[in-house]
Amino acid sequence: METDEVKKRVSIVRYERPLDSVKKAVDLCRGLDHLPRSARVFIKPNIVFWTKSVPFPKWGVITTSRVVEDVVILLKEHGIENITIGEGMVTFDPKDTETPHHAFESLGYPVLKKRYGVEYVNVHERPFEKQDLGDGISLHFNTDFLHSDFLVDLPVLKTHAQTVVSLGIKNIKGTIDINSRKKCHSPDPVKDLNFMISRYLKVIPPCLTILDGIYTTERGPGFDGKVRRSNVLVASPDMLSADLVGARILGYDTGDVPYLVHAARLQGRPLDLSDVEIAGERIADVASRHQYEFPYTEDGSLPLPMKRMGIEGLSYWKYDLTMCTYCSLVNGPVLVGIAQAWGGKAWDDVEVLTGKIMKPTPGKKKTILLGKCMYQANKDNPDIQEMIAVKGCPPSPKKIVEAFQKAGISLSSTLLEQIDMLPGFFMRKYEGKPEFDESFFKIQKGDVVD
Numbered sequence: 352m353e354t355d356e357v358k359k360r361v362s363i364v365r366y367e368r369p370l371d372s373v374k375k376a377v378d379l380c381r382g383l384d385h386l387p388r389s390a391r392v393f394i395k396p397n398i399v400f401w402t403k404s405v406p407f408p409k410w411g412v413i414t415t416s417r418v419v420e421d422v423v424i425l426l427k428e429h430g431i432e433n434i435t436i437g438e439g440m441v442t443f444d445p446k447d448t449e450t451p452h453h454a455f456e457s458l459g460y461p462v463l464k465k466r467y468g469v470e471y472v473n474v475h476e477r478p479f480e481k482q483d484l485g486d487g488i489s490l491h492f493n494t495d496f497l498h499s500d501f502l503v504d505l506p507v508l509k510t511h512a513q514t515v516v517s518l519g520i521k522n523i524k525g526t527i528d529i530n531s532r533k534k535c536h537s538p539d540p541v542k543d544l545n546f547m548i549s550r551y552l553k554v555i556p557p558c559l560t561i562l563d564g565i566y567t568t569e570r571g572p573g574f575d576g577k578v579r580r581s582n583v584l585v586a587s588p589d590m591l592s593a594d595l596v597g598a599r600i601l602g603y604d605t606g607d608v609p610y611l612v613h614a615a616r617l618q619g620r621p622l623d624l625s626d627v628e629i630a631g632e633r634i635a636d637v638a639s640r641h642q643y644e645f646p647y648t649e650d651g652s653l654p655l656p657m658k659r660m661g662i663e664g665l666s667y668w669k670y671d672l673t674m675c676t677y678c679s680l681v682n683g684p685v686l687v688g689i690a691q692a693w694g695g696k697a698w699d700d701v702e703v704l705t706g707k708i709m710k711p712t713p714g715k716k717k718t719i720l721l722g723k724c725m726y727q728a729n730k731d732n733p734d735i736q737e738m739i740a741v742k743g744c745p746p747s748p749k750k751i752v753e754a755f756q757k758a759g760i761s762l763s764s765t766l767l768e769q770i771d772m773l774p775g776f777f778m779r780k781y782e783g784k785p786e787f788d789e790s791f792f793k794i795q796k797g798d799v800v801d
């Protein structure tokens with residue numbers, strides 16, 4: 352039995368009912384066995400995005416409040432007094448503190464505070480501390496997270512258009528400051544986004560990871576992905592093991608997920624799960640392939656649906672790993688705007704470059720450089736005939752509309768200026784489908800006596 356002792360334990364449980372299912376997942380992986388009662392516990396949900404303007408799809412995007420409350424109840428039963436929920440969501444305006452608080456309120460965290468004495472913090476309003484992660488890398492992490500005794504990491508079980516999957520380790524990105532996030536999307540071909548994410552493992556306290564797969568997402572991480580009701584929970588006291596199993600459940604060989612390859616190498620671990628012991632369901636019984644990439648033409652010059660519309664005279668190159676935060680937020684709406692603007696007449700050989708490393712194609716007539724990084728990387732490039740630059744970070748929606756107008760592409764100004772409204776359109780897909788249940792994102796006020 353000695354080999355069992357050293358194996359990392361992961362549980363896979365079907366979600367059936369409040370509290371019992373999460374409790375079963377935690378018990379099966381012995382997730383709280385070594386948690387002292389005096390511990391300060393930090394809970395990290397995944398609230399990747401929020402808007403207060405319209406209802407939008409949270410399924411498969413945001414950690415369900417159901418799982419958050421169940422975890423809090425288990426911690427309280429364990430005798431834990433000091434619990435803080437923390438998240439650093441990205442908002443279009445870096446100074447916007449109202450939206451994160453609206454998110455916390457809508458998700459029912461004030462009820463958790465009243466009922467269980469739990470605190471919740473927007474990490475962007477709290478101090479950060481520099482951490483040396485080796486290999487010449489340092490990032491600034493939220494101090495509440497860093498100085499906690501125990502972490503409960505609650506990502507959603509989902510794919511990610513850049514990193515293949517987004518699970519426990521990736522969820523830690525929400526504890527670093529905005530400059531550190533930009534740094535993570537590094538132009539360095541070796542120390543790239545996947546390399547950087549794997550280094551988060553160097554600072555995590557003892558932890559329990561629960562992958563919330565009540566809803567799972569293809570082409571995540573946001574509301575424009577394709578959501579499924581999957582009813583699965585994965586839990587482990589070992590974050591990397593939870594992620595390796597989660598990737599398999601989403602249909603990926605662990606060797607096909609670069610950040611997991613880096614993380615396994617960092618910890619001297621095999622990728623084949625030979626040092627993992629699984630309790631509960633078998634991977635094969637809950638696994639199903641979730642696509643992660645948005646489909647593009649073979650040469651990457653245009654999203655496939657736009658090519659199929661017959662769009663000509665435009666190259667809008669496929670996003671790469673260096674595109675970050677604010678540019679990622681505007682990229683989808685810009686593409687929607689272009690599709691809406693298409694009138695059947697070829698545009699004037701326009702090229703759009705994004706992220707930090709793209710280079711202009713010689714011979715293109717007009718080159719739009721989207722964001723400060725693209726402008727700085729290419730402002731003196733002799734291959735550009737007519738440069739149209741949106742220089743800011745965040746790139747201003749108004750300036751984006753002006754830039755495309757200059758290139759002969761009329762984007763609807765309301766689309767970008769009311770960027771907060773766009774997620775609302777994605778709700779239509781879920782209308783009349785009872786399996787997409789909004790109550791998973793609320794804390795029921797009558798459940799427990801206050």
Ligand code: SF4
Binds near residue numbers: 533674678706723746
């Ligand atoms: S301009 Fe875009 S890619 Fe550059 S740091 Fe800002 S958000 Fe990231």
